[in-house]
Each structure stands twice: as C-alpha cells, then as structure tokens.
Amino acid sequence: MRTVAGINAGWRKRIRGGVHPPDNKHYTAEKPITRMEAPELVAIPLRQHIGAPCSPKVKKGDRVLVGTVIGDSEAFVSAPVHSSVSGTVREIAPHPHPVGGESPAVIIENDGLYERDPSLQPSPWEDMGPEDIRRAVRAAGMVGLGGAAFPTHVKLAPPGEFPIDTVILNGAECEPFLTADYRLMLEQTEEVVEGLRIIMKAVGAPRAVIAVEDNKPLAVRKLAEVVRDPAIELRTLRTRYPQGAEKVLISNILGREVPSGGLPMHVGVVVNNVGTARAIAHYFRTGLPLVERVVTVTGSVIREPSNLLVPLGTSFAAAVEACGGFMSHPAKVIMGGPMMGLAQHTLEVPVVKGTSGILALSDREASYEVPREPVCIRCGRCVEACPMNLIPTYLAVFSHRERWEEARRLNINDCIECGCCAYACPTRNPIVQLIKFGKAELARLKAAEERRARERETSAGKEGGGGNH
Amino acid sequence: METTRFILSTSPHIRDPITTRKIMCQVIVALAPVTLYSVVIHGVHGFYVIVSSIAGALLGELAVQKGRRLPVTLDDCSALLTGLLLALTLPPKVNWWIALVAGLVATVLGKQVFGGLGHNLFNPALVGRAVAFVSWAAYMTAGYVKSAAIGIASTPAHKAIEKAVDVAGGASPLAAMKIVYDPSLSPVGPGGVPHGIQASSYYKPLLLANPWGCLGEVSALLLVLGGIYLAVTRIIDWRIPVIYVGTVAALTAITGRDPLFYTLAGGLLIGAIFMATDYTTSPLAPRGKVIYALGLGLVTWLLRFWSNNPEGVMFAILFMNGLVPIIDRYVLPRTYGKAARTKEASGP
Ligand code: SF4
Numbered sequence A: 001m002r003t004v005a006g007i008n009a010g011w012r013k014r015i016r017g018g019v020h021p022p023d024n025k026h027y028t029a030e031k032p033i034t035r036m037e038a039p040e041l042v043a044i045p046l047r048q049h050i051g052a053p054c055s056p057k058v059k060k061g062d063r064v065l066v067g068t069v070i071g072d073s074e075a076f077v078s079a080p081v082h083s084s085v086s087g088t089v090r091e092i093a094p095h096p097h098p099v100g101g102e103s104p105a106v107i108i109e110n111d112g113l114y115e116r117d118p119s120l121q122p123s124p125w126e127d128m129g130p131e132d133i134r135r136a137v138r139a140a141g142m143v144g145l146g147g148a149a150f151p152t153h154v155k156l157a158p159p160g161e162f163p164i165d166t167v168i169l170n171g172a173e174c175e176p177f178l179t180a181d182y183r184l185m186l187e188q189t190e191e192v193v194e195g196l197r198i199i200m201k202a203v204g205a206p207r208a209v210i211a212v213e214d215n216k217p218l219a220v221r222k223l224a225e226v227v228r229d230p231a232i233e234l235r236t237l238r239t240r241y242p243q244g245a246e247k248v249l250i251s252n253i254l255g256r257e258v259p260s261g262g263l264p265m266h267v268g269v270v271v272n273n274v275g276t277a278r279a280i281a282h283y284f285r286t287g288l289p290l291v292e293r294v295v296t297v298t299g300s301v302i303r304e305p306s307n308l309l310v311p312l313g314t315s316f317a318a319a320v321e322a323c324g325g326f327m328s329h330p331a332k333v334i335m336g337g338p339m340m341g342l343a344q345h346t347l348e349v350p351v352v353k354g355t356s357g358i359l360a361l362s363d364r365e366a367s368y369e370v371p372r373e374p375v376c377i378r379c380g381r382c383v384e385a386c387p388m389n390l391i392p393t394y395l396a397v398f399s400h401r402e403r404w405e406e407a408r409r410l411n412i413n414d415c416i417e418c419g420c421c422a423y424a425c426p427t428r429n430p431i432v433q434l435i436k437f438g439k440a441e442l443a444r445l446k447a448a449e450e451r452r453a454r455e456r457e458t459s460a461g462k463e464g465g466g467g468n469h
Numbered sequence B: 001m002e003t004t005r006f007i008l009s010t011s012p013h014i015r016d017p018i019t020t021r022k023i024m025c026q027v028i029v030a031l032a033p034v035t036l037y038s039v040v041i042h043g044v045h046g047f048y049v050i051v052s053s054i055a056g057a058l059l060g061e062l063a064v065q066k067g068r069r070l071p072v073t074l075d076d077c078s079a080l081l082t083g084l085l086l087a088l089t090l091p092p093k094v095n096w097w098i099a100l101v102a103g104l105v106a107t108v109l110g111k112q113v114f115g116g117l118g119h120n121l122f123n124p125a126l127v128g129r130a131v132a133f134v135s136w137a138a139y140m141t142a143g144y145v146k147s148a149a150i151g152i153a154s155t156p157a158h159k160a161i162e163k164a165v166d167v168a169g170g171a172s173p174l175a176a177m178k179i180v181y182d183p184s185l186s187p188v189g190p191g192g193v194p195h196g197i198q199a200s201s202y203y204k205p206l207l208l209a210n211p212w213g214c215l216g217e218v219s220a221l222l223l224v225l226g227g228i229y230l231a232v233t234r235i236i237d238w239r240i241p242v243i244y245v246g247t248v249a250a251l252t253a254i255t256g257r258d259p260l261f262y263t264l265a266g267g268l269l270i271g272a273i274f275m276a277t278d279y280t281t282s283p284l285a286p287r288g289k290v291i292y293a294l295g296l297g298l299v300t301w302l303l304r305f306w307s308n309n310p311e312g313v314m315f316a317i318l319f320m321n322g323l324v325p326i327i328d329r330y331v332l333p334r335t336y337g338k339a340a341r342t343k344e345a346s347g348p
C-alpha cells in the first residue's frame, strides 16, 4: 500500500511548450539488456566529456587490463578514461569521433580475456565522507550518461554557498526511440536507487525525487517496490518532449526556474540521469569504473533493435553488427535520439560515455524538404513549442540575417537546443541549425571583444609604464 | 562494414508531418460545408462568384511570381484559400468580374507586394474585399434578392427562405436592427423593415439559412462547426475567435442590445473564425493573440454601433492587422529563467 501512496501520480501538469513526436520505443522497450563482446580493436577517445581532454597515460605496446587508466588530466572539469578490454595498446592516434571530426584515441588490440585490473576493489560508500565519494566518482571516470557527458564529480561538488536540498533522478527518457534508461530502471532497480542514495550523500541533500514519464508504468511500479527511503519521492510526469531536459524537469517538479545562464545548483538542485546513478552504484559495488554502457541500437532499418551493454571504444559498425546489421542502407545514422542526437558520417566512430543510442533512420524517415531561405508563415507553432518561452522564428531570422545583437536581446543564449521549434515548424525551417550558428557567432564575437579589451589594457599599461620613466 | 554517405544535418532529425499546404487544405475543408451550402442557397450565380474570385487570386499570385521569376507556389494552396475566403465575403449578386478583380487585388496588393507568403501586413482576402467595397459600393451591398432576379429557379430551400424574408423584410438583419436601434445613424430609411421587428426573429434563419448576407454567411451553424474542427485539429488558436466573439457579445449586452443576434448576424463569425486567425496577420505569441482579439472585439463594437455602417468586422480586422507589429514588439513571453523581459525587443 505504501508503494502506491509513494507515487505522486496526480502530477499531470502540462509543461509549457514541448511537442509530442511518435515515441517509437516499441522497437526495444521489451528487449532486456544484453552484453556484447568487444571487437578485436577498440578505439577509446581521450575526450569523452565536457571539459579538458585527457592526456594518454599509456604508450604503444603497453599491456592494459579492463579498468586500467589510459588517460587522465590535472584539470578539475575532466574525467579519466579507462580501458574496456584487456590487451595491447596498438597506437595512440586521431580517430573519428562521434561528436565531430577526429580526436586522439587509444587504440587497443583486444586479447579477449577481459582480465581485470587487480587494483579495482569495491568501496563501502556508507563509510565514506562526501569528499571521498566525489574522489571515487572521479576515479571511476563518471560523466553524465544522459548524453551531455558532464563530469559527475563536478556536479557533486557544489560550492558551499549553494546548499542542495533536492536531488532529481532523471528517468524521463523523453527522447523518442531510446529505452536504455527504461531497461536499467526495470532490470537494475536496486543499483539505480543505491546510486541515487550515494549522490544524495555526496551533495548532502535531504531529499530526492525520481522522475519518470507516465509512459513507463512498469518502471514506476518496479521503482516503487524498491524505494524504501521516505526521503525519496517517486513522481510520474506527463509524457511530453522535452520533459527530461534539466531546466524543464526542475520547473515541473519543484516550480523553480534556473536563472538564465545559471546552473541547477543555483536553485538548490542537482539533476542526475538514472544511467549515471546506476553506474556510480556499480562502481562502489564492484570497483569497475565506467568502461561500458547501455546503448539502445534501434531504428526501422536495424534487423534486431536491442539494448546492448557495449564496451566503450566499440565501433558503431560492430554494435550494429551485433544487432544483426542493417536490413537496408540507412539514410542517416545518429548518436543519441532523433530530437537532439548527432548525425554521423561514418560507422567507424566508437561508442563513448555519452552514447545513449545508435539510431538508424530510413530514407523515408530522414528526408524532408528544407527551404533554402527560412520561410515563416508566422503560425506560432515554434513559439508554443519552445519550453524556454523564446520566439524561435525571430531567433532563426536574426541569425540568418546576421543581426547578432537583436538575437542576443531576444535571449538566443537561453535556447537549450531541444529541437521542439524545428520539429513543429510546418515550413521546415532549420530553426535550430540557425540558432546554433547564431550562438556560435555571438560567442566568437564576445571572445574577440574580450581579446580587444585585454589588448587595450596591456597597451595602456605599457604606455603608463613608459610615462613613469 | 562499408561506409557510404549518410545524410548529415543538425538535430532534430524528425519533423512533424504538418506542412503549410496541409494547413491551408484543412482550412479549405472547414470552409467546404458553408461553401457548398451557399451554392445551394444562392444558386449557380454564387458558384460563379466563388470560381471568379479563386481564379483572380490564383492568377494574381501566378502573374507576380512569374513576372519576378520567383518559384511558383500555387501548390501551397494559400492563394486558393485566399480566393475562397474572399468569395465568401462577397454578396451573392455581385458581378463575376468584380469578384475576379477583387481576387487579383487580394493576392497582388494584399500579399505579393509585401513579399509573399508570411510577409503581408493585412489579411489579403480582406484587402481584396475592401478595395471592391470602396470601388463598387453599389454592387457590394448585400441585400436579399429574390431568386428570380438572379435567374435561378426557386428551390424548396428558397421558398422556405422567402417565407422567412417576408417575416423579416428585405434589408440585411444588421441594417434592419440599426434602423430600429439608432435611426439617426442609419443611412437608409426604414423602408422594407417590418414595424416592430425583434432581433430574436432572426435567430433561426441566421443559424440555418440566411439569405441576406454574403456568400459565407448563409449559416452560422456551419461556420461554428468549421471553427470547432479547426480548433480541435489545432490549426487555429481557439483563443482568437472565442475572445473576439466574446468581447463583441459582452459589449453588445452592456450596450443593452441582443448579444446573440449580434454574434450570429453579419460577418462576425466568419471573420473571427477564418480571418482574424490568419497566421501571418495575427500576433505570434499567445498573450499577443489575447490582446489582439480583445482589440478586435472593441473596434467591431465601436464601428457597428457608432458609425454609419451596420457592420464593422472587416475594418476592425484590417485595423488590428495594422497593430500586429506593435503587439509583437511589446508583448513577448517572458523567457524561462529571466526575471523580466529584457528591454523591448523587436521582430525582424
Ligand atoms: S528555441 Fe531552443 S529551446 Fe526553444 S524550442 Fe527551439 S531549440 Fe528548444
């Protein structure tokens, strides 16, 4: 009875904005997570997170084990990278990266033994202080597994002036097609909840909310059975994209708005993805750092869409092969979901920490006509769809006409690039593409402005110095 | 595995299946019942008017786009809709060539001179109508004409209507009630208006079979059903027609007149449902739409009761169209995470 009472199912508030794309989760929702073998060669990029890239800690010819640190950095905003297989380092070389271009990667010949690094030991988090937990989370190479790949230990270290009162565990998984988090909530419920408790301890939060969209009733029931702690509340949210976007989640659950340019901690909140929580718990239980993750390999052209536990560094090609390959040539291959994912130009790219899905779309699904010039019939659909309450059509037009100052005044930098506006637009305006371009241009202009200001300062300083002679 | 080319484009990778063409077609579908019914009531001449108006609108669009060597966009159905909407605001007895010229004016002056789809300031159909209204005022007055006068045989529908007309007189209901309420403002004498006529005696014909008004005013019921269809399919924002009509009704009631009559009579329903909701000429953001609709109601009420004309919908909409850029400039939603709207911002 308490489990039912524990679910706040009355929460059906309509989020502002948002869209309702077909969720297409049927491809993989019923598929239990299965482990795949790593291919003969894995390519593990040294940059898999937001922040400073790692420098290699191994060299050509070294023997590495599962969990051996192969890259690390001194920077605070960074996370180490570990080997996902045992074997020999073949080389450290630029390799295609799913986030774009090429980036240095450690290429390892897999010996197929999966010998574990003996230094990997479970740690009893109940006996550890917040600082030790954070250090362990960093050592595990943990980053946000929802896709953003922000180093988790940084999130868990809010400065003292921003006390955290609530941890939100994000199980919304609002992107269409993706089911990795759903399967984790069903199959690894204990670890997910334990991970949440570890996070609560690390940030000193007295309460937590687990947020799940109401299209996942089985996961909600399973969580309700497992959650024993009265400080953890389970909440179902109306299914609507982008319900799982951090800022949307915070305002829907707590009624708080993250200030423009600010972070969730500024309103006393830390948001973590269920996958991250599960990986954290797994690390404390087994000592195994982040060397594998669940990836939803899906789409109409995949023979056997699956939720795969994939060793990091496995190529997309190998992951697709493990799902029976393509039934027909995909028109588009995406890392992540269809709303925010990144289109790939090759299947050589490796699965990285932020790879929540590999989505292959058919020609019919992926092609639509885009006007050469933005055409706007002023239907207002983008305005209604924008969860940030922006005027996407103006932002697109200003970016197109390179009127940066006006775009900035209309708060272009508050855009979370969720894609709702472009999804909803009947004229198929490439709104998000234009906004991204506008934001990048504004950032470039700002950097140039600051550089000029600095130069002025230094030259003024020199002149001042000269006058003293 | 071979790596052949994949489509590379930014997210989102999927789109809502809605397109401009589908939207326009939905509106045409919503207007279809009233259009067909209008031909039934007004006979084949009504059909000629509709065809001429649509032909004019299509021709105007085609001519400008061909002339300026732009891609021809007749297939987005927007000019077709403009022509149809215009026709429905014309009197059934208007000459076919007036309809044709009005159609041309609608797409050429109403839309293309501003730069085409999405750039016009005023509702194109109403621009066409306004020009015809001013140029051929005599032809444009919508009174009831006996079917014999426009050369068609009497149908049972006509006989029924003629009975109703005998009850209510030949003048349009709004004109009739203007004579009753403010004879001083009425430009015409009380001829043809039965003595002591009650607004309520018009309810039934206005709802079901109205022979007095423009082609699109034959049945308030069909217009409302069309509007509900568009609101449910989320083609139009229900706020505009509901607030517009609500404001007119409320102000009418305050003025001490029959709100239901003034809702059903004249061009209010077709204007509120199909003209005021035109995307391009109405505000972008929800709050702006509310202000716009309130303004429409106020101006319509002012024109109806304090001008020489019995009707005010067309000029109210054109007037408020002109204010849309200002509304869009000052009434923007508050961005998430911003304390208040940063200064004033303006549209492109
Ligand atoms: S403008 Fe940005 S935040 Fe708003 S809907 Fe578009 S992508 Fe999302």
Ligand code: SF4
Pocket: A375, A376, A377, A378, A379, A380, A381, A382, A383, A392, A393, A421, A424, A425, A426, A427, A428, A429, A431
């Ligand atoms: S959705 Fe597209 S057509 Fe509609 S207002 Fe936005 S940009 Fe314009």
